[in-house]
Amino acid sequence: MKKEVDNMKPVVLMTDSRATISSEVEIVHLPLIGIRPLPVVRALAHHHYDWLLFTSKNAVELFFLHYPDVTFSNIASIGKKTSLALAVRNIKIDYEPPDYHQESFIECAADRFDRCTVLIPCSAKARPMLTDFLKRRAEVTRINLYEPVASVKNAKKMNELVVSGSIDVVVLMSPSAVNAYFTQYDVVHLPVLAVGPVTSQALSRFGQPHITANQSTKESILQKIIEMRDNHVI
Template sequence: MNSVIVMTQTSNYSQDGLSIVHKPLIKIEPLSFNLDLLKLNYDWILFSSKNAVKYFYPYLQQTSYRYIAVIGKKTKAYCEDQGIAVDFCPNDYSQEGFLADFQASAHAKILVPSSQAAQPLLVDTLRDRGLNVTKIDLYKPSAWSSHVTDIDQLLAQHKVGAITFASSSAVNAFFNRSLPETTKAFSNIYAIGQQTLSTIQQYGVEAKVADEQTLDGLIEKVKESWM
């Protein structure tokens, strides 16, 4: 099969026997924030992505906390690679899975360093439970326009068999514009999880969703549905 799988997340991914073209749709821009927030005492620090760990790591030693919670197998693995002990990671790697399993004492103080563009579900739900949540906007995503154009060209040349999306930010970078006809007509699209799927559907587009919210799970869904 000559068609390629276009993957749009920031991290590289490969699998033997598959022709994968990596076209990240998002660039990451670090943001400044109020450093006084690091002087508070937290019960939990919650990392929902590898990027959150990466960009908060320089501040971790300055922060007083008791426990670390993470969402996602890759996030947990990255923490462990950096020598950060993880106290809680749900078996279901989605935000919904985290919210279903996470338990904290009443009025616990939770620090959530994350993207400025992060979906509000996580923080809002924790606050609704009476937890004291502080969110730090660590970085913001911006569209990688040349890669968007590259994907359009591959689609126009009928070289693409599937496109995968691993975040709402990547979805917005791709669909929030006037689409070329060949791009608009392409329908073999895959989402890593329900939140990413929901964002895709906001553009009137349908997608298949991975059974496990990991890049491996995403590729397994592509293989199961397309190959």
């Protein structure tokens, strides 16, 4: 149902897998992507690596569930949710870039990975940029722990909410979420926010006008939405 009162909280559609709570906006949580775990690579049992590199919360959870015998000296992390998943396991992070994306990781890596063994447990759809960069200076093993699976049901529900005028802002949290929706439906004639530059690039490929958050965090996105509300953009 379309909102009837102009001064109500803006209704924000979040498309990632983790529910968000805010006192400033009303959030509709509709994940566009699930995951399908891939077979365990038994040959990795009892291996030791100088570095483990995680780029997603899902990778952290699946790795420590299925590869308890793999040992390591250092941990690198990209992304706030990734680092939080490690922190709740009391795992010390030895390196994380100042910004939450691969480009920042590469820019600030210096020589800390040179001539090291590096294991990258990740999504089968993870961008190859980081792996390619590290292979030029380290011995790298990449294992695909899972693959993203689009939710056709939730993409349809999102389209219904957009068409009905039930939401004010759409937030896309990953390139996979962008693909899950826009391979089926047309551009959205509402304010659309991207969590970071990679998601922004995916939206641009579909011709979707959008705004990119100042930082690749939900906090930054919500701050941007509140600014838009206060400036009567929404």
